[in-house]
Amino acid sequence: MPGVIEAQGLSFKYTRTLVLENISFCIEEGDYVGLIGPNGGGKTTLLKLVLGLEKGAGKIKLFGVPQADFKEWQKIGYLAQKSPVSQTRFPVSVEEVVLMGLCYDSAHKEPTLANLKEVYRALRQTRTRDLAKRIFSDLSVGQQQRVLLARALVSKPRLLILDEPSAAMDAASRDMFFDLLGELNQKHGVTILLITHDTGEVGKYISKFMYIDKELVFFGDKQAFCQSKKVAEKLGSFAQHTIDHLHNNGHCPLGCQCEGVHGGVGHYAAHGAEAAHGGSTAPLKEKADRPTAEKTDAKAGAGFSAAGADAPSPAKDESHNAPALQPNADDIAPTQTADGGQK
Amino acid sequence: MIGEFLSYGFVQRGLLAGSLVAVVCALLGVFLVLKRLSLIGDGLSHVCLTGVALGLLTQTSPVYMSIPVVLAASLGVLKIMEKVKIYGDAAIGIVSAAGLALGILITALAGGFNADLFGFLFGSILTVDKTEVFLCAALLCALLLFLLFFYRDLVAASFDEAFACTRGISVKRLNAALIVFTSVAVVLAFKVVGIFLISALIILPPVSALLLSRTFKQVLWLSCGLALASVWSGVYLSFVFNIPSGATIILINLLFLAGAFVCSRLGRGYTKKGKKYAD
Numbered sequence: 311m312p313g314v315i316e317a318q319g320l321s322f323k324y325t326r327t328l329v330l331e332n333i334s335f336c337i338e339e340g341d342y343v344g345l346i347g348p349n350g351g352g353k354t355t356l357l358k359l360v361l362g363l364e365k366g367a368g369k370i371k372l373f374g375v376p377q378a379d380f381k382e383w384q385k386i387g388y389l390a391q392k393s394p395v396s397q398t399r400f401p402v403s404v405e406e407v408v409l410m411g412l413c414y415d416s417a418h419k420e421p422t423l424a425n426l427k428e429v430y431r432a433l434r435q436t437r438t439r440d441l442a443k444r445i446f447s448d449l450s451v452g453q454q455q456r457v458l459l460a461r462a463l464v465s466k467p468r469l470l471i472l473d474e475p476s477a478a479m480d481a482a483s484r485d486m487f488f489d490l491l492g493e494l495n496q497k498h499g500v501t502i503l504l505i506t507h508d509t510g511e512v513g514k515y516i517s518k519f520m521y522i523d524k525e526l527v528f529f530g531d532k533q534a535f536c537q538s539k540k541v542a543e544k545l546g547s548f549a550q551h552t553i554d555h556l557h558n559n560g561h562c563p564l565g566c567q568c569e570g571v572h573g574g575v576g577h578y579a580a581h582g583a584e585a586a587h588g589g590s591t592a593p594l595k596e597k598a599d600r601p602t603a604e605k606t607d608a609k610a611g612a613g614f615s616a617a618g619a620d621a622p623s624p625a626k627d628e629s630h631n632a633p634a635l636q637p638n639a640d641d642i643a644p645t646q647t648a649d650g651g652q653k
Numbered sequence: 654m655i656g657e658f659l660s661y662g663f664v665q666r667g668l669l670a671g672s673l674v675a676v677v678c679a680l681l682g683v684f685l686v687l688k689r690l691s692l693i694g695d696g697l698s699h700v701c702l703t704g705v706a707l708g709l710l711t712q713t714s715p716v717y718m719s720i721p722v723v724l725a726a727s728l729g730v731l732k733i734m735e736k737v738k739i740y741g742d743a744a745i746g747i748v749s750a751a752g753l754a755l756g757i758l759i760t761a762l763a764g765g766f767n768a769d770l771f772g773f774l775f776g777s778i779l780t781v782d783k784t785e786v787f788l789c790a791a792l793l794c795a796l797l798l799f800l801l802f803f804y805r806d807l808v809a810a811s812f813d814e815a816f817a818c819t820r821g822i823s824v825k826r827l828n829a830a831l832i833v834f835t836s837v838a839v840v841l842a843f844k845v846v847g848i849f850l851i852s853a854l855i856i857l858p859p860v861s862a863l864l865l866s867r868t869f870k871q872v873l874w875l876s877c878g879l880a881l882a883s884v885w886s887g888v889y890l891s892f893v894f895n896i897p898s899g900a901t902i903i904l905i906n907l908l909f910l911a912g913a914f915v916c917s918r919l920g921r922g923y924t925k926k927g928k929k930y931a932d
Contacts, residue, residue: 361819383821394813398688399863401872402812410809410816445867461816 312374313338314469314501315360315619322366329355330366332382333526337518342495342502344516344532348544351523353505354391357473360503361388373468384412387462391455391474391505400447404457407446408432411461432460437486451478459487463494470494472504488512655825658892666786667778670904671884673789675854677796679880681835682859683872687811690741691859693730693832695852696749697839700726702756702848704840706771710763715773716785719840726752726776727836731829778888778898789841796834803827808869838925845884846899854880857906861913879909 313336320333330352337343346354358364364378370377373385408429409421421429434441436456441449446457455478462470470491476484494500494513506512519535521528521544528534528541535541658664678694685691704719711718726748733744800807810817810824816825833853842851862875886900 358815363815363818383819386819388816388819390813390815394816398687400812401863401866402808403868406808406869407812410805410812410820545743580688643802 316371318369320368342517347522384465385468387467387470389462389472405442410431411464432464434458469501670781675880675884677838678854679858679876682855695853696745698851699749700752706756706759723836727832785833853903864913864917
């Protein structure tokens with residue numbers, strides 16, 4: 311069975327600046343892929359290449375069809391990071407905006423009753439039904455983003471491509487948003503490719519991670535991601551923030567249920583940071599020691615995320631504290647690194 | 654008075670050409686304003702100066718000479734935006750400056766400014782001939798057909814180009830078509846309002862209409878209505894008071910804009926009050 315997105319040797323550069331180099335991967339039907347990486351790492355450019363919004367080198371197939379010949383765009387829903395009209399008054403209603411998500415046979419054809427039914431189904435899904443007759447540009451940015459999600463969903467897509475969609479949403483809308491995505495993926499088998507920095511929130515739903523930093527650093531399931539040395543080396547560059555995030559919270563921020571909750575990325579990040587800080591390890595080690603004590607509180611159950619529901623047993627914790635201090639490069643499955651591009 | 658005014662052939666031709674051009678500019682302007690390309694009218698009108706100067710230099714019709722020159726410039730704007738990856742306003746600025754500089758240079762080589770050129774700079778609606786009226790009518794027909802077939806695509810692409818691409822809409826071709834229509838409209842409009850004021854005819858009626866309308870179709874209709882009203886009243890007032898027609902048309906459009914702004918503020922205040930009481 312062909313993959314939903316098959317990319318081979320993707321490269322892209324703006325004038326002389328290399329943005330992406332030789333990226334290959336295959337996203338299969340039903341995958342929920344979290345696309346992460348540093349700012350300027352090429353995540354949005356990768357999505358644009360997949361959608362044909364930018365032209366680069368390499369080959370892309372969508373649903374087994376070469377991108378240039380692909381016609382069934384209704385199979386793909388896309389939601390960008392920013393609303394297209396945040397300030398300007400654009401005279402279209404929410405209903406009309408969602409209608410834009412449907413592909414018509416003819417450009418001048420008026421929408422049918424069936425089209426409108428689909429529009430209202432999508433609006434109900436994103437809890438924006440009561441906004442249907444409002445002018446889109448009069449809505450708040452968070453409301454606009456939910457309406458744009460409805461536009462992405464109206465054609466019942468088999469693939470959703472989302473570029474940091476929750477950035478402007480409040481906490482309640484964000485929870486609703488990620489729950490909806492999780493439901494679409496798990497109940498309806500919709501494949502999702504999502505750029506996010508909010509790995510803690512969305513981690514409980516994601517099945518695979520793709521880490522991009524100009525090249526494909528990692529692509530594979532989240533368990534392997536947490537133990538990947540290559541990822542950890544990259545995360546080292548964000549050391550302080552990452553370590554705070556990892557260890558002060560007392561659980562894996564990716565929401566994964568990896569056995570090495572505190573020994574995976576956090577551990578390697580610490581080492582990456584040590585390298586980045588020229589071997590000055592004392593503060594980092596101090597921070598790395600902190601979670602051991604805090605974990606017990608976290609396991610007691612207070613405010614743990616869904617991902618943390620299966621909190622590791624004390625015995626497991628101990629066993630994973632040890633490797634946390636002694637990294638082992640062999641603990642990464644070679645098939646899940648970027649080299650082959652496939653898991 | 655009005656009967657006498659309408660009895661002149663040159664007035665009839667001027668009003669007809671002015672009306673046709675005003676509707677074309679009003680329709681195109683809605684899309685250009687929403688796509689933040691409204692200044693393309695200004696940029697291309699400056700390029701008209703090159704065409705006019707070439708026409709005067711070669712003793713050919715400045716209108717016919719300007720059409721290929723402005724078309725080439727508009728395609729240049731598109732290419733610069735696409736290849737150099739700069740914003741549309743900068744691309745328009747580059748082409749506009751080049752057009753203006755070339756126009757001035759050619760005018761100087763031709764022996765400096767004269768009365769003909771002055772007429773093109775500030776408009777001379779009453780000198781429109783039959784062929785130009787026919788060209789204006791053909792342009793409006795072509796634009797209406799284009800809108801009929803691509804209305805939904807144009808609205809979608811004006812709203813969100815990236816998403817429109819993911820629906821299989823050829824945004825590049827739509828943009829190219831819009832700019833080509835604008836080029837021809839700019840050339841045909843410079844006799845109505847003059848090279849310096851064409852962009853106002855593209856920008857002012859759509860902006861006024863946007864302030865007052867709730868749907869896209871309302872904007873298109875109202876924009877056309879305001880443009881027509883400004884041309885008719887402008888030409889009439891210029892006839893009565895013996896003042897320049899182009900400048901009068903634009904000032905009337907500015908009055909409409911001020912009125913639209915006041916109405917929209919009052920309307921918004923009313924809505925807010927209503928909401929307050931409803932709460």
